[in-house]
Amino acid sequence: MKSMPSRLTEIHVGSSPGQKSFAVKAANSPYDAVAVDFSHGDIDAFPPHPAAEAAFVAALNEGGQAAYTRYRGNPGVRQRLSERLAALTGAPVDPERELILTPGTQAGLFLSLASLVEQGDRVGIIEPDYFANRRIVRFLGAEPVPIRLNIFGGPSQPVLNVEELRASLRTAGAHVLCLSNPNNPTGAVLPPATVDKLAEMCVEDDVFVVMDQLYCRQIFAGTEFTHLRALPEMRMRCVTLAGPSKTESLSGYRVGTAIGPSWLIDRMEAVLSITSLRAPGYSQRVLDPWLAEDSGWLAKRVLAHQTIRDRILETLRKLEGSRVRKPEAGSYLFVQLPKLKVTTSEFIGELADKEAVVVTPGSEFGDGFDDFFRINFSQDAEAAIAAIERLVKLASLRRADGPDADPHAVGGAR
């Protein structure tokens, strides 16, 4: 065995979303519960728009022109998409220079950071945030500078304190910041005033932002979403990642987009050329119907998620001592458990083994979230509510101050 390169030492995939759920799906739970894998969305409950398959098959029929594209992606797809992305984000997109199609938004993150961050740099990373951000920074030989989100913050105490962020970046000498908005895993959306302040900071302190907006189309009633790249001078100071993998359920095609200044897109294309050449050729075409769905399709999908969110929040309320932010967007809930007799890891293991409910441990999203778990509530509503009820019952039984009953009673009690 060759010794492990140091860039890999902080990547552990065992607890990553989706990596532990497969045994559970195969196993029979002791009673008749429907297994729910909350580590990712259920695209059988929220299927892809049928136009995606049609676009893919059309590409297959087109043959070579669709299969082999420039590394940055099919010129026609980029041309057509640029107008819709400009409308979505509120600022122009040059299809030839400012847009690259990526093998999913995951690749967009990797390509962006690999193109911006020099070995030894320090990079601002929000906690909690998507698990890969820190790992990519470490992989590149750079050091994450953690900035804590105010998870339960609201109007009076913003979820992201830009003055604290600025101070942390200045102290560290960091000039790149990577974050998701809407936030993964909390579903928090940065309020307009916060995004304004963030933009000001970027200009004044020469900070470049990698902005993961994967959930920016799934905004719930009462919340306003501000696109950073639409603010003054920000088109040259940020890269915006968006794609159809979540709300639109197209993850299986592995495509996403990145919009940024031309010098960055050129570099990202260079990195893409050595990591996987291009986004899958035929899959690139499923971006043609994206952002162009029939009127009402998106609104209906967002509303359905809002309804599930509210029902799960109501169910979780029965778990005394737990805390959760009501998400303004996206499909995630980040739940803090009451104090348990067992470790969170033991609880999550028991939940999977005995209740056929898979959740992602909070420790995946940053330091200090050991008593949290994340669920993706893009699920069949009835199955999800039943699963959360089982979760609440098991957690109630395992409370540090609760009864010490046989866990099998949980299922029996349903």
Add this chain to the structure above:
Amino acid sequence: MKSMPSRLTEIHVGSSPGQKSFAVKAANSPYDAVAVDFSHGDIDAFPPHPAAEAAFVAALNEGGQAAYTRYRGNPGVRQRLSERLAALTGAPVDPERELILTPGTQAGLFLSLASLVEQGDRVGIIEPDYFANRRIVRFLGAEPVPIRLNIFGGPSQPVLNVEELRASLRTAGAHVLCLSNPNNPTGAVLPPATVDKLAEMCVEDDVFVVMDQLYCRQIFAGTEFTHLRALPEMRMRCVTLAGPSKTESLSGYRVGTAIGPSWLIDRMEAVLSITSLRAPGYSQRVLDPWLAEDSGWLAKRVLAHQTIRDRILETLRKLEGSRVRKPEAGSYLFVQLPKLKVTTSEFIGELADKEAVVVTPGSEFGDGFDDFFRINFSQDAEAAIAAIERLVKLASLRRADGPDADPHAVGGAR
């Protein structure tokens, strides 16, 4: 603009295969020639096996189970594929521990090297060989140790001199070697005796091999192909990359496979988790009909390529002073030009602009190949021969010792 991270300084995509051909296809050539892009294969001339599309559509219909897989790939696909890969390579493949599905063989190369090579290491790289090998090594902060192939070597003077290779690796202190077999761009196949010696060297000198065997199913009559991983002790000392992108024309799906020791596959999965999560979920299923095509399909395809190879070689013979190895496998010809009045780059530019013929400059494949170009002859046979005739005429006109005619006469003379 942020300063460019040093890992990117050697990646230039402008001359990479396929990146310059698009303007040519759009432009009208001055006469009625059929444009031929020799930078990659023409999958309209050699279409994918229809079973691929059927497998993909079946995966779409299966939904979530097909879209979201473990990072290393769908367990069922790996299970079924492992038996066929074992038969292909002549050694067992543990589907759970020794096999990972990658977003193309390009990703297999990146994931392998990122998992083996520490910053500052020296890595053996063959010249000429696939353009990305050197770039990936540099990206990882390591240094390529070039080993020259004997391009025109034959039985008496083997194409790869393992004693020279061993001496170079020892001097450099290199313990990782990356090469393609069949070789890209020359089509050379390492003879059995050379592969035997290579295996001995790996054991004696503790060398690990990244073996890109993308073309190992397209071996022409009279040549024997030896799989390194089937030799004693080599199953633990090499990673074998194979996939359906070339001979099988499935590049547009972006899937490949890597077979290696479990510790390496674990690391590759970790890197995959941060670069693009997984090979495209639905595309993974096109590996089901791969290596299981109806009898005769592969033989027919290989024979068709052998015929085109021979016709092009015959045409190229008219170009006095040129040299080319007769490839034993694959779809590439690596041609050395006679001395020209113009630079190779000018010649290649003129060839594209005026003759609608795109070739890849030899400089992409290592140092010292400035007077070479590569073609992928997986093309419509008649169009390819006509294009090579135009190439021969233009090169003859541009010879250092040739006439100084108007280049437009080339077309007119056809």
